[in-house]
Amino acid sequence: MKKKRIILKSIKWAVFAVFILVVVFFLVRAIGKAIYNITPDGGINESMYIDVNGTKQWINIYGEDIDNPILLYLHGGPGSATSDIDYAFTRKWADVYTVVTWDQRNCGKSYDAEQNDIVLTREIFLTDGKEVTEFILDYLSKDKLTILGHSWGSIYGANLVLEYPEYYECFIGTGQLVDYIENEEVFRQEALLWAEGDKETLELVNQLTPNNVTMEHITARNTIMRKYGYDMMAHGSDYNLFATIIFNPNYSIIDWLDYFKRDMSVYLDFFASEEFASFSLKGRIDYQMPFYNINGDKDYQTNYKLAQEYFEQVNAPYKQMYLMKNMTHGLLESDSEGFSEIVHQIAEMEKQDKH
Numbered sequence: 001m002k003k004k005r006i007i008l009k010s011i012k013w014a015v016f017a018v019f020i021l022v023v024v025f026f027l028v029r030a031i032g033k034a035i036y037n038i039t040p041d042g043g044i045n046e047s048m049y050i051d052v053n054g055t056k057q058w059i060n061i062y063g064e065d066i067d068n069p070i071l072l073y074l075h076g077g078p079g080s081a082t083s084d085i086d087y088a089f090t091r092k093w094a095d096v097y098t099v100v101t102w103d104q105r106n107c108g109k110s111y112d113a114e115q116n117d118i119v120l121t122r123e124i125f126l127t128d129g130k131e132v133t134e135f136i137l138d139y140l141s142k143d144k145l146t147i148l149g150h151s152w153g154s155i156y157g158a159n160l161v162l163e164y165p166e167y168y169e170c171f172i173g174t175g176q177l178v179d180y181i182e183n184e185e186v187f188r189q190e191a192l193l194w195a196e197g198d199k200e201t202l203e204l205v206n207q208l209t210p211n212n213v214t215m216e217h218i219t220a221r222n223t224i225m226r227k228y229g230y231d232m233m234a235h236g237s238d239y240n241l242f243a244t245i246i247f248n249p250n251y252s253i254i255d256w257l258d259y260f261k262r263d264m265s266v267y268l269d270f271f272a273s274e275e276f277a278s279f280s281l282k283g284r285i286d287y288q289m290p291f292y293n294i295n296g297d298k299d300y301q302t303n304y305k306l307a308q309e310y311f312e313q314v315n316a317p318y319k320q321m322y323l324m325k326n327m328t329h330g331l332l333e334s335d336s337e338g339f340s341e342i343v344h345q346i347a348e349m350e351k352q353d354k355h
Helices: 002-036 087-093 122-139 152-163 180-194 199-205 215-227 241-246 253-259 265-271 304-313 336-354
Strands: 044-052 055-063 070-074 098-103 145-150 168-174 291-296 319-324
Touching (some): 055 087, 070 152, 087 098, 122 145, 122 152, 145 152, 152 168, 168 336, 180 199, 180 215, 199 215, 291 304, 291 336, 304 319, 319 336
Parallel strands (some): 070 098, 070 145, 145 168, 168 291, 291 319
Antiparallel strands (some): 044 055, 055 098
16 A cells, blocks of 8 residues: 555655646746747737738738838748748847738648648649738838749739739849759759769659659659759758747647648649749849849759759849858748848848939
8 A cells, every 4th residue: 555655655755746737837838938929119910811812811010110111021832831930030030120921821830631632733723822912012102112032922913013023122042943844854964963972862853754743753852862962851940949939929829739630732732833933043034123133052952053043044133143152942941041141131231222
């Protein structure tokens, strides 16, 4: 009996200790969230769902000076919303821009299972982007805004500014995607060079199908990039991802539970469709606003060499290319400080140009 009482007592203390840890965790999280939810003096910090093309989509607006120009950040994917972590790097630009982050249709906090049967098209995305832009400009009483798009967001953003130039004063592409099919074919050619004499990698290369992207293709591509040190997060991040997730001011526990329930098959279908291919920028080179590119010199997920070739062809009132050293596709996370410095340089150049 004495032994049993000792065991029961130990269990009670263990349960109590776990309870205390849980309470401390949620207390620390609540304090962290409260700090990140503070609105800067003279600035803005708002999150909301807005009506977009027959759907509800989530945006966050954060800036230290409401009079600053607007920057709309377009995440990658397609379908890879970054609202779980992007405030950590986008707020580094918030002293020179009012930054709007947006979870695009049916992903992140905009996910809606009722949309899973919708066939995604270029027209849908362009209409979504136009309506989000119009809402932001009206809400913040501005005439134009800057787009900064990463990966899929870069080709999406380029399509938006080419289609509706009247809304945009500047384009910034990072991890610039030019043509998806060509991008995947060039990756296959690069991988063949890396794999010379390596039977295991050659077997993976044989699984690449640039003209018919499947999960097998994506898995093989990502495995090859990891093996040779070119994967997106090869260099980790220069900020604490765990703390960023824990203190995320925009995510509740329910949001996190919903995050893992998403069915992203609709985006896999889009990924392999002619509609996605129709976003190609090949031959579409005339921009009516300044054109900037920020790419990593080790980015083979969206091939930086193809981005450079496209940049040379671009006609724009002003253009500039930034090549970040030793950076792969995850340059926003791996060197958020260096990336922010470039964004500040661009903001200063655009400010001077207006004066």
